[in-house]
Amino acid sequence: MEPERSEDAQPPVAQLSATGALRELLDHLPAGVVIHRADGVVATANRTAERLLGRTVDGVTGLPAAVAEWGLLGPDGAPLAEQDYPVWSVLRLGTEVSGAVIGIVRPGEERPRWMLCNAYPVLGAAGAVQEVVVSFTDCTALKLAEEHLRKSEERLRLVLLGSTDATWDLDLVTGIVYYSDRWWEMVGLPPDGAGMANDTWRHLMHPDDMPVIDRFMASLLAGRERTYAIEFRLRHQDGHYVPVLSRGFVLRGDDGRALRLSGTNTDLTERKESERRIYELAYFDQLTGLPNRRHLLEQLQRIASHTSRTQAVGALLFIDLDHFKGVNDTLGHSAGDLLLRQVAERLRHAVRETDHLARLGGDEFVVALEGLGRTATEAAVEAGKVARKILGVLARPHPLGQLGAGRACTVTPSIGVALFGHEHGSVDAALRQADIAMYHAKTAGRDTMRFFDPAMQAAIDQRSAMEADLRESLKRHRFPLHCQPQFGADGRVVGGEVLLRWQHPQRGLVGPAEFIGLAETTGLIVGIGMQALHDACICLERWSHIAGLADLVLAVNVSACQLLQPDFPDRVLAVLAETGAPPSRLSLELTESAFARDVDDVIAKMTHLRSHGVLFSLDDFGTGYSSLSYLKQFPLSALKVDRSFVSDVAHVANAGAIAELIVSLGKTLGLKVIAEGVETERQFAFLREHDCDAYQGFLFSPPVPISEFEQRYQQA
Ligand SMILES: Nc1nc2c(ncn2[C@@H]2O[C@H](COP(=O)(O)OP(=O)(O)OP(=O)(O)O)[C@@H](O)[C@H]2O)c(=O)[nH]1
Incomplete structure (x- = not known):
């Protein structure tokens, strides 16, 4: 049915628009324009309106404003109530309408076109609305894009709501970071992270990961990659670290400069735990x-x-x-x-x-x-x-x-x-x-x-057998003392060094080189050494009543292992007391290795014994690692020049210089200097020339059984 048309006279703007030039202008406007009279009836419309409405100008002129035929829709797509038509709003309220989005279903079409509408009243001299000018442009594309965006945002929101990942976004230009609620939740902080600093992520980063992340970021930003993935740990409020996989993209400007980093953090706690469990199952019983x-x-x-x-x-x-x-x-x-x-x-x-x-x-x-x-x-x-x-x-x-x-x-x-x-x-x-x-x-x-390896087995068996023999021999007191005499520069005997022999039941007399090493590694040296000390003290006591022997100093070797025994000083003093040996005739000979452990403990033990008169000499001087600076801290009485320097003094250039240095060093420290391993007249002459105090070696005598030593040097 045709809508009823009104034939009333044209109102002013409509009249004006009918004039040539203005009509022309109106028809060329990119917006549709429809002019209504005060009663809402269409007075006229331009060509663009014709196109946008899908009707001719003649077809709309005279139509009332409120007819269903316009097919107007609200922004939500529902039919628009008549009172909400822009023209009616203006007529009713007398004020303009702007930016209304209205759908129009054009005749013969199903899908609406969307128009951005403005409408304003033209007032007469008395202030009454005489006309309403409605203009509109097609914003269908914009409306659809907006709809699309809305839906896609909605989708994204729902996806993130269902996901356990935490999103974040870092504007590299301003330094501002957006953290999602889930981000804060992952580190145990309130969802809005209220009061937290912009660079909270840096503060929560595991200190060991920070340098790695810094290097990674520097290379990522300087490079051209658009995506990245990296793992690190963030500190949770309760103190533990959350393992995180961070993945995202880098937004770059036309010049490739990184402007923005956006991504998601995935909590790897469960994954790590499963990995650990899988590893455990695979690699552990x-x-x-x-x-x-x-x-x-x-x-x-x-x-x-x-x-x-x-x-x-x-x-x-x-x-x-x-x-x-x-x-x-x-x-x-x-x-x-x-x-x-x-x-x-x-x-x-x-x-x-x-x-x-x-x-x-x-x-x-x-x-x-x-x-x-x-x-x-x-x-x-x-x-x-x-x-x-x-x-x-x-x-x-x-x-x-x-x-x-x-x-x-x-x-x-x-x-x-x-x-x-x-x-x-x-x-x-x-x-x-x-x-x-x-x-x-x-x-x-x-x-x-x-x-x-059978040979290896044999060696080990032999070693075990020897250890058993040593143990047995210790019980049976089978370490007879030998003694190598020491002489002054004038050729008079001044003392001797006790040297152990092992009286083996099958092998006969065994030299120290063959058993001392094993005795040390098995700890048997403690017992053997104490036995030797005891025997030496018995000699010293006996000698104290014998002319020619009473003034001799007897040196007894003490291994580092013995010195380490906490009760070492007490045991030495007990032996002295038991045997009645004069302590000042006993010299305990240490090697430099004795000083390698707890120096203070060694000094304390030595000082204690020294206060009872016991002497100390340092064996093999120059071969170890004694620091000269602490040598003077030890209460030593004598220094022995190692046989390696002595043997070379006569024909190796530096050896002489070293021996000379050791002698003068000993003298400077106020120590007696004894040369061992003296085998030739040339060596003896060299050392005597450099003022060595005592000499020991094959040139004078090999080690001899202690009884022979006594016989040789006692004075009738
Ligand atoms: N309880 C227990 N027994 C196991 C397990 N795995 C293997 N066995 C048993 O361990 C025994 C290993 O025996 P063998 O080493 O072959 O022999 P043996 O009795 O130890 O005798 P010899 O090795 O010749 O001295 C077998 O009876 C296996 O069934 C286990 O996880 N738990």
Whole structure:
């Protein structure tokens, strides 16, 4: 049905617009213009309105303002109520409407076009609205873009709401950072991060990560990348660090300069925890918590590459429990499990933290020991010690509580040892060899250790036998004293140095070079040294009544190991008291190694003994690492020029100078200087020329049994 048209006379603007030039202008305007009369009826419209409304000017002229045929829609797409038509708003309120977004469904179309509308009233002389001019432009594209943006923002908001990632945005120009609520939540702070500084992220960064991040940022910003990903840790309010994966993009200007960084932080706590758990399952034995076979094999690869670069020799110990099956069979699998855990614990304590202990499976364990020594023998000795220690710690009964039916269980191991490194083959080979050696230990009766290399085994066996012999000999007092005399420049005897011999039941008299080293590493030197001291003091007491011997000073060697004993001074004083030896005739001879440990302790002990009259001399001077500056702190009485300088004085240029220097140094410190190892007249002449106080060496006498020494030098 055609809408009713009004034929009333034209109002002023409509009239004006009908005039030629103005009409022309109106028709060329890019906006649609419709002029309504005061009753809302359309007086006229321009050509653009024709196009935008999809109607001819004639078709709209005379139409009332409020007819459904206009098909106007509100911004939300719902039909617009008549009173909200711009023209009616103006007519009703008398004020203009601007920026209204209104949809128009054009005749024959389904989708609305969107118009940005303005409308204003034209007032008559009496102030009444005479006309309403409505202008509008097509903003469909803008409206659709806005709609699109709104939807996409909505989508993004929903995605972020559902995501656990934390967004942030850093404006590199202003330095302002936007942190999302989730960002604050991730570090345990209130969602709005109220009161927090702009660069909070820097303050929360783990100190170890900061330099890495700084380097990363510098290179990222200077480069051309548009995206990045990096991990770091941020401190949570409760003190722990949250592992974070930060991913994002760099917004760059046309010149490539970075303007903005935006991204998300993903909390990696759970992922890290799962990774750790996976690593644990893959590399650790679940029963004992020890590294498993795979872990060990990887460690061995690493050790292999390291060993190939060094000269050091290492060892593998293959440990298999003896008759472990019996434990399972008699006490049950749970008791077996508990026992394995206890064995693992003891092994863990028996080895150093730097050693590699693993459970291969079942009742098999392996210990890899790196860098045991520069030679195979050194390494074998050390490996043997560790193996013996393990035999010792596992030998103690294992309390299995209720699982052991109230009884402790004893389980012994069989240990196979193989060396690796330097000229000793690969780590892989060592593992096979240690396994074979372990079987040898089983066939040798179990509860023992075996080396893969028979020669090595022989050396270790010999060493063990010698240690047992030394122990036995100590009990049986088989270290007779020998003594090498010392002479003054005038040829008169002034004293002697006690030198130990070992009266071996089978081998006869054994020199110190063959057994002192072992005595030191086994600690037997403490007992042997004390025995020698005791014997020497008995001599001194006897000599004190014999002319020719009463004034002699007897030097007794004391090893660093002895000096370290806390009760060393007391024991020396007890021996002096017991034997009645004059302390001022006893000189304890130390080597420089005695000064390598706790210097204050050594000085205190020496000073204590010195206050009782006991003398001290420093052996092998010049060969060690004595600092001249602290030499004077020790209460020494004499200095011995090492035999290496003495032997060279006559024919090696510097040796003479060094010997001379040592003599004069000793003199400066107020010490008596004794030269040892004097073998030729030339050496003697040189040293005498430089004012040495006493001389000891083959030129005068070799060491002789103490009884012979007494006979020689006592005066009838
Ligand atoms: N309880 C327990 N037993 C295990 C586990 N893994 C392996 N075993 C058992 O450990 C025993 C290992 O025995 P073997 O080393 O072959 O033999 P053995 O009885 O120790 O005797 P020898 O080694 O010849 O002295 C087997 O009976 C296995 O079933 C475990 O995780 N828990």
